[in-house]
Amino acid sequence: MTIKVAPDNPRSTHHFSLADRFDNEIGFLVCDSNGNVPKELAFASNAQDRTSFKQTSGNLSLDSFEYPYTPIAQDDWSGGRGSLEFERDTTKYLDGYRVRTSIANKVFLGPQEQFSRGYRELDQSVQGNTDFHILTGQALQAGKRFAASASYTAAKIFLLLRRRGEPNDLTVAIHNDSGGLIGTMIDSVILAQDSLEDILSEWVVLEISAALTGGSYYWLTVSASNKDDNTNHWEVGVKPGEDSTYYSDDDDYDGLADFDLLYRITDKDVAGTTVIPFEYKEQQYCVVSPSSGAPEIWMSGDRGAADANTGQLDKLIDGTKSWKTNQWKGAVVVVVDGMGETEPINYRVIVSNDATRLYVDGDWTITQNTTTEYVIVGADDWRSMGSCGLMKPITDVMITTKGIVYFAMGSGVYVRRLRAFNDSGTWRDFDDAAKCQANDGTNQADFIIEAELQSKIYKILNRDPSMSNDVTYATSDLKDWGVNLDFGSTAKRFGSKYRRATGIIIYQDAVGSEAVWMGKVDKPYIAVQSGDVYPFPFEEMGTVQSRFNFKVSLKRGFYLFFSLGDEGRIQRWNDGKLDDIGPSQGEGLPENRRGPVVDLLGYPGEMLCAVDAGDDGYSSVLEERWHELYRAPKGERIKAIHHQHVPGAMDRLWVWQGNDMIWLPSLPLSNELENSGYRFTHEAALEDSRKHAGLLDTVKLAKYLKLASDRLGDDTWIEVDFRVDDETAWTSIDEQYTRSPIERKLVGSRFGVAGTRLMLRYRLCTKDATLTPILTASILEAVSRIGQKDLYSFSVLVEDDQKDMLGD
Incomplete structure (x- = not known):
């Protein structure tokens, strides 16, 4: 029998029906006390109170609902990641992907990475707004025609990809160009569906070999299978609104798309490189050391000594330069010493430049001359300074208050010292071998540091494995350029010679005086001013x-922080108390993101750490309480991080990953939500802790999920996935959240989902890098047993061979 029940259906078979989630349905006829079925019916409903505070004054909260109504709400995620059970700390969550949660009551997108230039051979189109092109149907192939920037062998291709369902393999290739059309294939690589573990987008790194000639055109193609469909397919990241990519379904690539493919093509990585960033005289540098061969020093932007700009205060002039036209447009020039340094605002934004002149956005108020020293910051170009006489991998860098940079290279290699200075109007930089480079006598060191209050230099030297000497430290007075440090016969052994030193930092001793902390693979040692070591x-x-114990350390406020072990542990020390506070806390990092802490960076009231997850993992940069600020592509190991101040513009957090130098917009003392120049990543995700409403063994039925939000619209939205009980795969809510401030969506089927615990994942998305969706609260409407909101009382007719209302 087909049961039909509807208020506007004159041929309904029953007055009402009940159905279960398996589509079993029973129809009922209402009758009076004598078993008569009336022709017309009216029912009175009796409201059931859902909260005991209905008749009281004051504010209601979601905790006020009476059993069985158990809405589960969260409006603060600032407590950080790593919490498995929601009810144990309602300000935390389990995990996140490039999501910002450190501001209370707000979840929003993390920063968008920006790629710099000059340090390697590459061709790329990466920054800007991001959308995704679905590789199916007539557009299952996408091709980008590009001119090689230099002659090099392309070894790596980076593509922004995500998958939906289970698509077939993806083919990525580089082709020759044939008169503007696609030509013969040079090399290709296959990407399997299981290469991406999740539906979240990520930069995928593919290995290839294609010899490119500078100035010649080539094609980068991405081809999906014609068996893929709207359910199972690949999506490739693109810049919307730029018509420089072609699409096809037959290898012709004759359809001009309204987007530009996002990609990077680079030369081969130099294996085993290490990086030490440093700041010298207000400019950002780093020294890159390969596993063998000479290290190389790099400078971000440029610097120099200016010429007189009399009568031309809208310019900074340096006749020694040969800049490319508009090479520095949008960067910032800062006067750091000499005439003009005392200007109230000693920087200007560069609006254009020619070979020797920087045109700025406002006149200088003080006329410059050859005493004027300047730096160009906030630029994406890096310049090599060469090896500068460095011979082996750098183990430590020290900048003294005398303006000298010392490079330690371990046992068997002399410490190298460098400087840069204004030589009567001519800028001498590190690469000036005659005036700016020298060995520091015969001194050798693994670690070296200045104790500023003592005007002394401390060095540590690990033993030479070919000799039977000890691990020692020694001291020297601070020296001027041209005078070697003199450690004399002060070298003292500390700890076992078999346990190598790992790091050095200035902190305090037990009575609060300046002391030198010297890390070893087992524990630190403290050298006090009397000369004793404890x-x-x-x-x-x-x-x-x-070997990672004390490898990195940081003094912040009254505390000393240092790394411990090779799985993300950070120790905090102060006044005799040692606390384990790193990202290993709680549930820790997943196995494929776990690794040693390789750098620490302090801000006022905040700390960042870099985790190196190895060649097969996902390295990351984490904020204190371990919100993930950035995640590198798989296998691109993060080696160092460093903050650069850019006056009048966006500060930069430099991240050295793989063989790349990238930066993230950094606002340590500001709210990025209110800064129009901030750029957000295109997608982030937050995975909630398990939610069971405080009733671990009770089945909950969740039907609707409400999200409170800000700034949702055409280009910003939120998608939600859920898991029930022990499910490992995520199920997506069918519809996106696109309206603020409140929007409610059905979870699962029309009957909701049931289980003892539920987990939610929020995926925040934007097409416009200047905009971010903001999640402010999540409300999961649930009951802990099936109940009625309204009570209806009536009798129903039950008899053998009962007929329905139509007489059937």
């Missing part, structure tokens, strides 16, 4: 020996 009082640290 071991760290926690002997149990020796049970976790690691």
Whole structure:
């Protein structure tokens, strides 16, 4: 029998029906006390109170609902990641992907990475707004025609990809150009569906070999299978609104698209490189050391000594330069010393430049001359300074208050010292071998540091493996350029010679005086001003020996932070108390994102750490409480991070990953939500903790999910996935959240989902890098048993061979 029940259907078979989630349905006829079925019916409903505070004054909260109504709400995620159970800390969550949660009551997109230039051979189209092109049907192939920037062998292709369902393999290739059309294939690579573990987008790194000639045109193509469809397919990241990419379904690539393919093509990585960033005289540098061969020093932007700009105050002039036209447009020039340094605002934004002149956005108020020293910051170009006489991988860099940079290279290699200075109007930089480079006598060191209050230099030297010497430290007075540091016969042994030193930092001793902390693979040692050395009082640290112990350290406020072990542990020390506070806390990092902490960076009231997840993992940059600020592509190991101040513009957080130098917009003392120049990443995700409404063994039925939000619209939206109980795969809510401030969507089928615990994942998306969706609260409407909101009382007719209202 077909049951039909509808208020506007004159041929309904029953007055009402009940159905279960398996589509079993029973029809009922209402009758009076004598079993008579009336022709017309009217029912009175009796409202059931859902909260005990209905008749009281004051504010209601979601905790006020009476059992069985158990809405589960969260409006603060600032407590950080790593919490498995929601009810244990309602300000935390389980995990995140490039999502900002450190501002209370707000979840929004993390920063968009920006790629710099000059340090390697590459061709790329990466920055800007981001959308995705679906590789199906007549557009299952996308091709980008590009001119090689130089002659090099392309070894790596980076593509922004995401998958939906289970698509077939994807083919990526580089082709020759044939008169503006696609030509013969040079090389290709296959990407399998299981290469992406999730539906979240990520930059995928593919290895290839294609010899490119500078100035010649080539094609980069991405081809999906014609078996893919709207359910199972690949999507490739593109810049919307730029018509420089072609699409096809037959290898012709004759359809001009209204987007530009996002991609990077680079030369081969130099294996085993290490990076030490440093700031010298207000400019950003780094020294890159390959596993073998000479290190190389790089400078971001440029610097120099100016010429007189009498009568031309809208310019900074340097006749020694040969800049490319508009090479520095949009960057910032800062007067750091000499005439003009005392201007109230000692910087200007560069609006254009020619070979020797920088045109600025406002006249200088002080006329410059040859004493004027300047730096150009906020630029994407890096310039090599060469090896500068460096011979082996750099183990430490020290900049003294005398303006000298010392490079330590370990046992068997002399410490190298460099400088840069204004030589009567001519800028001498590190690469000036005659005036700016020298060996520091015969001194050798693995780690070296200035104790500023003592005007002394401390150095540590690990033993030479070919000799039977000890691990030692020694001191020297601070020296001027041209005078070698003099450590004399002060070298002293500390700890076992078999346990190598790992790092050095200035902190305080037990009475608060300046002291030098010297890390080893087992524990730190403290060198006090009297010359004595004391071991760290926690002997149990020796049970976790690691070359990463004290490898990085940071003094912030009254605290000393240092790395411990090779799985993301950070220790905090102050006044005899040692706390384990790193990203290993709680549930820790997943196995494919786990690794040693390789850098620490302090801001006022905040700390960042870099985690190196190795050749097969996802390295990351984390904020304190371990919100993920940035995640590198798989296998692109993060080696260092460093903050650069850019006056009048966006500060930069430099990240060295793989063989690339990228930067993230950084606002350590500001709210990026209110800065129009900030650029957000295109997608982020937040995975909530398991939610069980405080009732671990009770089945909950969740039907609707409400999201409170700001700034949702045509280009910004939120997608939600859910998991029930022990499910490992995510199920997506069919519809996107596109309206602020409140929007409600059905979870699962029309009957909702049931389980003892539920997990939610929010995917925040934008097509416009200047905009971000903001999640302010999540409300999961649930009941802990099936109940009625309204009570209806009536009798129903039950008899053998009962007929329905139509007489059937």
